[in-house]
Amino acid sequence: SQQGEEDPQALSIQEGENATMNCSYKTSINNLQWYRQNSGRGLVHLILIRSNEREKHSGRLRVTLDTSKKSSSLLITASRAADTASYFCATDARNTDKLIFGTGTRLQVFP
Amino acid sequence: EAGVVQSPRYKIIEKKQPVAFWCNPISGHNTLYWYLQNLGQGPELLIRYENEEAVDDSQLPKDRFSAERLKGVDSTLKIQPAELGDSAVYLCASSPRGVGNNEQFFGPGTRLTVL
Numbered sequence: 039s040q041q042g043e044e045d046p047q048a049l050s051i052q053e054g055e056n057a058t059m060n061c062s063y064k065t066s067i068n069n070l071q072w073y074r075q076n077s078g079r080g081l082v083h084l085i086l087i088r089s090n091e092r093e094k095h096s097g098r099l100r101v102t103l104d105t106s107k108k109s110s111s112l113l114i115t116a117s118r119a120a121d122t123a124s125y126f127c128a129t130d131a132r133n134t135d136k137l138i139f140g141t142g143t144r145l146q147v148f149p
Numbered sequence: 150e151a152g153v154v155q156s157p158r159y160k161i162i163e164k165k166q167p168v169a170f171w172c173n174p175i176s177g178h179n180t181l182y183w184y185l186q187n188l189g190q191g192p193e194l195l196i197r198y199e200n201e202e203a204v205d206d207s208q209l210p211k212d213r214f215s216a217e218r219l220k221g222v223d224s225t226l227k228i229q230p231a232e233l234g235d236s237a238v239y240l241c242a243s244s245p246r247g248v249g250n251n252e253q254f255f256g257p258g259t260r261l262t263v264l
Contacts, residue, residue, distance in 0.1 A: 042191070071252065080153070080240055080255030081192065126191045136205060137253065139191030 042127045042140025050146040057114040059143040061127030062107075068130045070103055071137070072112050075124045084112075084125075119149045151175070153256035155241050161262045167229035170259045173222070174243030181218060182253065183226050184240040192240050198224065228261075236263045 045060045061070070069088045073081040087094045087103045087110070094101045100113040114121055127140045154173040162168050174181050179200050184192035195214065197205040200221040209216065213232070218224040228235055238260050242253040 073255075078257075078260075080242075080257045081253075082255070083252035086252060128191075136194055136197065139193070142189070142191050 042129055042138065044125070044127060044140045044143040046143060047141070048144045048146070050148065051117055053117060053119055053147055053149050055117055055147075057117050057121070057145055057147070059112045059125050059145070061110045061112070061140050063110075063127070063129045063131075063138075063140070064108065065129075066132045067105070068132055070101075070110050071128045071130070072099075072101060072110075073126045073128060073139075075126065075142075077123070081126065114145075117145075117147045119147050121145060122147045153241055153243055153254055155239075155256035155259055157259055158257060159260050159262075161264065162231055163264050164233055165230040167227065168231050168261060169225055169227045170239050170241075170261075172224045172226070172241030172256060174224075174241070175254055178243035178245055178254070179221070180244045180246055180251075181224050182242040182244075183216060183224070184242065186238040186240055186258070188237075195226070231261075231263045233263050236261055 042061050042063045051057055067089055069086055071086045072084040074084055075081045085096045085101050087101050098115045103110045124142045124144045126142045128137045156171050181198040183195040185195055186192045196209045196216050198218045201218050214228055216226045238258040240258045242255045244251040244253045
């Protein structure tokens with residue numbers, strides 16, 4: 039079963055625009071991670087945010103975490119065509135000792 | 150540094166045939182994971198190894214799936230016999246230690262098609 043649900047399922051934008059993806063989850067977590075998957079490839083880790091953190095930045099990526107709402111968002115600023123990929127949130131849920139992935143957001147960035 | 154290596158990249162078999170996937174994790178990574186990813190979905194854990202010990206195989210359909218990591222390095226995942234519903238991408242990942250604070254490093258996956 040998948041704990042996280044991403045919203046939207048698909049997103050199309052123009053280069054230079056910002057892209058925002060949201061993730062909701064069901065149980066308490068130790069941390070939440072975001073991964074990117076290019077078509078036909080494995081997943082690549084982007085960023086990890088711990089349950090006691092509210093915001094984290096890495097280059098053009100900004101992640102927020104609201105544990106009271108059990109939700110997270112990933113913002114990609116000044117998007118590029120190379121950002122075209124699927125993006126997954128993954129939660130390290132307490133009491134399960136495993137990483138549970140969401141359903142993903144498919145991002146298409148048009149040049 | 151070499152990443153996680155998986156082979157084959159693609160496999161097409163007829164139903165009821167056996168199939169095996171191989172994974173070599175990043176050198177020094179104690180933890181190895183096998184995931185199943187259906188089209189349009191996120192990966193779902195099948196089994197997790199800490200060194201040579203399977204510490205979580207609760208999601209592995211043991212009637213037809215088996216896995217081994219005999220020397221705590223590379224691993225093999227087997228399906229026998231394969232069913233139509235097994236068509237998916239099988240991903241291997243590794244990390245320096247168990248989940249909690251560590252990112253997982255994924256291989257490119259094996260895309261299985263069962264006809």
